[in-house]
Amino acid sequence: MDRRENLKVLLSGTVATGFLLSTGCGPDETKISENLIKGYGRTPDEILLDQKLNSELFFSENEKKMVTILANLIIPKDEKSGSATDAGVPDFIEFMMKDYPKFQVPMRGGLMWLDNLSKKTFDKPFSDIPSEHHVELIDKIAWPDTATPEMQYGVKFFNLIRNLTCTGFFTTKIGFDDLGYVGNRPNQWDGVPTDVLEKYGLSYDQNTLDVCLKIEDQQKIAQWDDKGNLI
């Protein structure tokens, strides 16, 4: 079997871990591959791409530390849910750097710029300063409308990492529970709940109610008269 055929077999779920363990993958690689076996509707080429991206490392140790600190400042644990790290945001950002290479220069350059600002201000790299100093520095770059002109590089960088952190957090199970998203499951849509309509002073007019689906009819096979009226 060539590699692609292997993957096809893996996709069908018939061989699974036995094959993977026999290829001599390290523990981390095995974990990644197991996730891929679960699959999410990938073509063989896409599986190979995900594997390739997962096997590469973009951030240096220091960069990863900085990203983790910043992500947790942007999305901290609060009374409702956990932090960016709890939701695996740094690993997600690491993946996106490889998946969308145009992020790489602004991210790496932005981190370096911030590290430089830290060294100039506190004589220490960003990862080594205490959290009150982290806050002091990012307050210079986190507010686009009031940041000084010389901080614009930092503002652009912080917009990027804010975007990635927010999206990385709220697209996880933790984030969904936090938001209260209750879809992505079989449902019977029968309109906006009555109490919500009342809150907004809205209602369905009679014509809408007459024309629209009666949920209880869903399983009845539709039939029409000659003029296209449902009977």
Next chain:
Amino acid sequence: MGFQIKEQDKKYDVCIVGSGAGGGMAAKILAEAGLSVAVLEAGGDFDPAKEEYRTQLRYPWESPRRGANTQRAFGDFDAAWGGWEIDGEPYTRADGTQFDWFRSRMLGGRTNHWGRISLRFGPNDFKRKDQDGLGDNWPIGYDDVKPYYDKVDKLIGVFGSKEGIYNEPDGFFLPPPKPRLHELFVKKGAQKAKVPVIPSRLSILTRKINAERGVCFFCAQCNRACQVYADFSSSTCLVKPAMQKGRVELYTHAMVREVITNDSGLATGVIYIDKKDLKDYRIGAKVVVLAASACETARIMLNSKSKTHPNGLSNSSGVLGRYLHDSTGTDRMAVLPDLIDRPRYNEDGVGGLHVYSPWWLDNKKLDFPRGYHLEYWGGMGMPSYGFGFGMDTMRQYITDQFGKPTPNGGYGASLKNDVRRIYGATVGMSGRGESVPQYDNYCEIDPNTVDKYGIPVLKFHYKWTEYEVKQSKHMHDTFEKILTGMGAIILGNKPGVETQYGLAAPGRIIHEVGTARMGDDAKTSVLNKYAQGHECKNLFVVDGGSFVSQADKNPTWTILALSWRTSEYIIDQLNKQNL
């Protein structure tokens, strides 16, 4: 590459190239008539009911990129294998012109992920020249196509409401779903702007129509293809049923290079490259039906040069590849402050809009000749990659308990809370309009470039005209009226003349049609009114290539109806031994 072309053992009554809407319908109708049919698809097999292909009901975290569109053009879970760019399958553009060509290389083609908006063309749409003097009339009218629209409605299913609007003909509708919350706000805003809003018309089964297909369970993910077949795709509703009941054989990874003709100019079959072994094969057939998509069909015909067809197949008119046109499109987004801090409930609904606005004005009183319809979006959809972006510009619209705006950007618990608060409060709308087909907008064979299968590629020449630019400007004026009327804060700047008022590049709306248009005059058209080659009577085109003009309606329902009509004609002509 093998020197010798391999003969397939089998010959067929009909060879259909492409398995999208047109090819699928032809396969079904022709197979049901007892004909033997080969369906050639340039991509792989696909069935959303099979676990290995399923993206429906997956969560964003099942994708390492959380559904981002870095690999698939419409995101990781979208059911389109392909996109505007495909490795090894390039196309080119003439300097100073634009065209982006979307291809799905899979069984069912683009019908697996499409928006399911299923609008009939109206009587005016077939006769535009009669109204504004531009372009050409179709050689057929609404009455010719109506019986087929009726049959398509019943076979495939479409929800909608009977409205009695002359140019938006009613059909055999399933009941539409009730509007979502933001769609009720849209109705209010549109009413103030004097724009009608009616239930949308989508080919999604809100009620059961047969034993084979399930009903919609309201996950809003039709673009991921439905595992219970509750929406229309050609693979699930046409090709697979045809294969179960009739003599249909499917060839996947079969990239057709050319139609072969004999000395009298008749088609005898096709040559395709098998993408897996890179060898060429020949399939013989009494009738060849092209359904590869408007541009791919034109490409195959242009590449099918022979002694009897020196200018490409059925192309002594030189019209083949000409009159390529896409729908126009532009969009605007806004924040609806009323919906900040909204109560939570499952608002997924069907895959797409529950309401839309058909064209409502008279072009004779406007400075552009053709109309457009409006599509609306918003609501508490499933967060995916991109959710939570833009707090550096949007946070100002979230006010604190004293009504004071929050500064843009920021971080920390208050930012986290503001992302929660604004969830479900963004809305937007899109205009989708009719363009005027132009002789000078066309695709031809690039004399310098081949794809990885050695097949010469298409080169596109396409520029929008003032007609489309002015229409796009009007769309934006309408967006602002409706959005303001519903109490929304419009985001970003209104696009100006320097961007053609935000008009999307040709090809971006993925409604491209017209490359092998039908007509009564063989000097100005490629096909006759049955989509039969003027110069090759056993060649038919059943994709969007045959369109004379694309209305502001999405083309799929018309492709299906016309393919059915052409298929019946083929059966009739075979019975009469005319082919």
